[in-house]
Amino acid sequence: MAVSGEAFCRTQLPRVSRTFALNIPLLPEPLDLAVTVAYLLCRIADTLEDEAPGALQQGLLDELAVLVELGPDWEARARAFARGAELALREEAPVAEAELLAGTPTVLETLASLPSWVHPHVARCVRTMTGGMKYIQRRYGGGGRVEGLPDLQATFMYCYYVAGVVGEMLTGLFIASSPRVAARQDALAPRALAFGRALQLTNILKDVREDLDRGSCWLPRDRMAAHGLEPGTLALPGHRARAVALMGELVRVARGELEVALEYALALPAGEPGLRLFCLYPLFFAVETLNTLEGNPAVFDPEPVKMGRESVLRVMLLTQERVASDEALRALYAQCSRMSSPEPVEVMT
Template sequence: MEFLSLNTLPATDELLHGILKQVSRSFYLTLNVLPVGVRDQMGLSYLFARAADTIADTDLIDRAQRLKYLNQFRAQFTTAGIDWNAIREIQTALIPHQKDSGESILLQRLEDCFKLYEACSVGDQERIRWLMEVLPRGMEMDLTRFPGESSSQLTALSTLDELDRYTYYVAGCVGEFWTRMVCAHRQTMANWNVPEMSAIGVRFGKGLQLTNIVKDIGRDLQNGRCYVPESLLAEAGLKPADLLIEASLPRFRPVLDQLIGLAMDHLDQGWIYTMAIPVSEIRQRLACMWPILLAGETLKRVAVAPDLLNPAVNIKAPRSVVYRAVALTTLTCANAFVATTYWDSLRKQIGPA
């Protein structure tokens, strides 16, 4: 078992944090809640995941080229050394097309990110390498499974198994990665059964991704993507195109309730995961509590939203609710009774599937 910090000098640490501040100040602030010993590895992994996502989402470049650059990016984690020419090719092709300043900065600093990766311990490199082999499969699935860019080219997933596979690629694997990383670096986690807790961590990640799917359904439909499986829609007498009509929401509700119930079942497993974290690991507990509680607050609003299928609507917990959840759990030092009471209350408000 490895209990070492990222093998970096202070200047390297400053480099990573400088990039994170430039790319996403909100994520940088969230990152600071993580315990020492895993903070930098998680930050670097976030930058790589966001870079892969940026490559896949640059819609001003055709899909074949995006797939090429995505595979070129992923290959850097499987070869003996970094192909710096390949990195520069990605930068040259993609930077001019970025609308978001954070994504543009990230691509400009991509070489620095890989230098940080080279400075990681062998164990951390292996864990990040594993993540960057699995995570981009979800982005590749988006590019190949959904060939259109608009509602006129709408395509849906076929089955629940396909949805489950997709949620594993884009989020479930992060729970597995997280477990491996904290167990390698936090002495208090040494007694965890890594395979068992990784499996629960996978459920945690899937629950968060399903929450994103149901809250963003209107916008995804407009972009030609229906993550709601055709098999579920057929049970309600619906086709994917029916969801483009806002008046279809009442008929869609039973399907929505089923997806919300599935998300809640996954998040319940995430709560079990969180409560298994040693009491002394307050930072790690908070880092797990917050996304679950905010996902629950979001699902509560999704379940009753009258305009869910409207692509202009952005359903999320208001800032006051976010601040309340953060304050309550922080001021009580991630107390299990207080936080679980909050979660149970949310569970009842959302109701059974």
């Protein structure tokens, strides 16, 4: 029996993202499917950047930007794109990512089935993301890899292209789907970039060793140099104290972005709890992650540093209980941000 496009997208989501598999189902219909499809298309671009070294040279990012416009002959072009992407993938690429690339025509088919108000926001996001990836690679890359960005401004630019633009897209989708959210546009729009940027910067810090092992680094070179480091020496055991100090400095930058992201989430109406929780889950996951990274030399070890299942469930419960109260959420954020490591937080009864 053939699998529908919607079924494929909903099944594929948890295979390529643990976090978004938790919060996207909280969104009302059809917004949940729209954001699922948008996330998968962004993940396809991300996979091309990470797992297909020849994607830039072969024009695959350009083609993806064209495909999301759903122009003439997009079905045939999507099939050709999937074949080309398969050939460009590294052999060690994760199976789920390879399956998602192969399913690009199905993801686009699902996008085409969604209401017309979805399309321009998703298309603009993917166009900006793929164009930004190309720009970063051409300006700062070598051999398909970026080994450090010159300064924090460049790191923020990269964060915009791969995540800040997602914050803009989500804001557009939220406003288009709900008159109550549309009334908050002036409060949401200025904070949308920080929401996406904060989550991406946290991921960059969390994945620093994994990226280094793949030959890439997204940290600012000037801040590394201030600590006597460069990408090639960042993970050396003899430089661990310097690396931990650098991490602490960048964690403080990420916390500043998260404070703005919290105000973004609170600008969403309390009468839209699904939208609030969609934002609050990853925001508080990021707070917990930064707590784990700060002062922790293990972040530079080969074994990745991750949140435990108990911490994930605790964050979900605590935010669910407080979702309608700005005061309670601010208090929870302040308490969690003060922790140097995950600790129990009182559960409301």
